[in-house]
Structure formats: C-alpha cells, structure tokens
Amino acid sequence: MAEIATAEQAANDGLVLAFGRLQGAANRLEYILGRAIEEECGISHLMFEVLLILGRAGDAGLPMRAIAQERVLTTGGVTRLVDRMEAAGLVARDADPDDRRGRLVRLTPAGEETVVRAARLHVENIRRHFVDPLPAEHRERFAEDLKILSHAARDALPRLR
Template identity: 55%
Template sequence: MTADREFATAREAANDPRILVFGRLLGAANRLEFLLGRALAEGTGLSHSLFELLLVVGRAGPGGIAVRDIAQARVLTSGGATRLVDRASAQGLVTRHASPDDGRVQLVELTRRGEELVVAASALHARNIERYLIDVLTPDQAAVFAEAIRTLSKSAATALPVMP
C-alpha cells in the first residue's frame, strides 16, 4: 500500500491499517486519560492537566522552568500554559519569579505543598498505571510498548513546531 493511494470509500479509508492503528492509539489514550484522570481527581483533588504541570515543573528541578518551556512540553500555547500556571499558583502549588538571567522570563517552581501533592498523587497514579496499562500486558509487551512509545514521543517532539 502506498502512502499516496486514494481510497474508494469511507469504509475502505476507515479500515486502512495505518488509520486503525492511530485511532486505536488515540482511543486507548483517551480512555486511559479518563480513568487515570478521574482517579487522580477523586484521590487528590488534582485535575490531570494540573498533575502533568506539576510533573513538568518537578522534572525541571531547582531553579524552575520557563512558562514557554511548559507550553512546549505540554503542547499548549503560551497563553494556555500561563492559564494553567495561574490555576496552580492560585492553589498554592507553584510560584513564579523572574529569571536571574533574563527578567522578561518567568520561571515556575513547585511550592512545598506542590511538591508534597505531586509526590502523593504520583504514588496513586503509578498504581493505576500498573492496573490499567502494565498489568494488562505481558512483561515482553510492556517493554516493547514502553520503548515504542518513547520512540514515537521523541519523533513527534522533534517534528513539533515551537508553540505560539
């Protein structure tokens, strides 16, 4: 099958193996995001988007991370990242301060409360990832899946434009 082949019918297009595999990837991601996000919200009060923000900020470590880098990591516009940071700040989970190197750049760091909450939420999240993802696969499948997802993520990240 060539990449530029046209489809004769909607059914043929919908059953194309390339389209099916991507649809299954999105379907699985959406279902897992719902299940894991609901568990986070019920168990910690954190939305999945705030939890992911705290992970990005926590991964950056001491000194913080620029809002523009949060936008790129989360595939958000700078305005979307700013609104997310504003929500986390209003809840006392992060602080912002000017970069010592460039005062125009705002750096975001976890507060003590944010650190404690992301650590507790991560324990819950990891258990649910095991339940809904890792335990469903054989150990060999889980290893192949983890490597494949890593490869896909890195490839997509290099193709992604700089977020506005």
C-alpha cells in the same frame, strides 16, 4: 499498497484502525487515570503534568515559555493554568535572574507533596490499566516503541514561540 477507493475501505484500512485503537486507548486511559488524580488529589491531569515538569526542573524552576513548549500549550494557556496553580498554593513565581521581565515557576512545598501523592496513585493506576493488560513478554518492547513514536512526533512538530 492498495488504494482506498470507498468509505468502507477507508474505515477498515489496517493503519487507520491501528491508529484509531491507539488514540482510543490513549483517550480512555487519560480519562480513567486523570479522573483518579482529580478525585483523590484535587488537581487536574494537566496540573499534575505541569507539577511533574517542574519536579524535573529542580529548585530553580522554569520560565513559562519552557512549560508551554513542554506541554504544547500557548503561553497564554500556561499563564492561566499557572495562575490557578499559584492560587491553590502548588507553585510560586520568582524573578528570573537571567531575564529582567521574566518569571520562573517553581514547586512550593504543597506542590511537592501533591505531586508525590498523585504520582504514587498514578503509578498504581498505570500498572493496573496500562501495563497489567499486556502480555509480560511485550511490555518492555511496547514502552520502547512508545518512546520512539513520541520522539518522532515531537521532532515533527514546529517549535512553539
């Protein structure tokens, strides 16, 4: 492996360039797809992700701590986000039967309708901007490679408390 000794070598290193392209593509795609959800459904991309997390959790809902860990947010950040989502009628908080002080967050019917509508739009836009530009023979392998990278990065993160 060649040692990086100059700014030009650093800027043109193959691994640095590849990671920069991945990060740039992810940032641009998040902007494009998130903007569409905001414009069409009236929620932020982060709210959409929380609605998806709650959809996976089922009717019982999840504690704030679990949402924070899933999204790599602080519990304070999740509390503020859930406050806004509750005010919009997308989620409700109920007493946690396993923790007297805890609250479980769950989808409301309006939250369910919003996440379904947003997901339909999101899938269409993912297909258009994320899948269709790739050669058909690469798509399945690319999705698998992203899963591997995501799990490796998740496992490298310290668990939030």
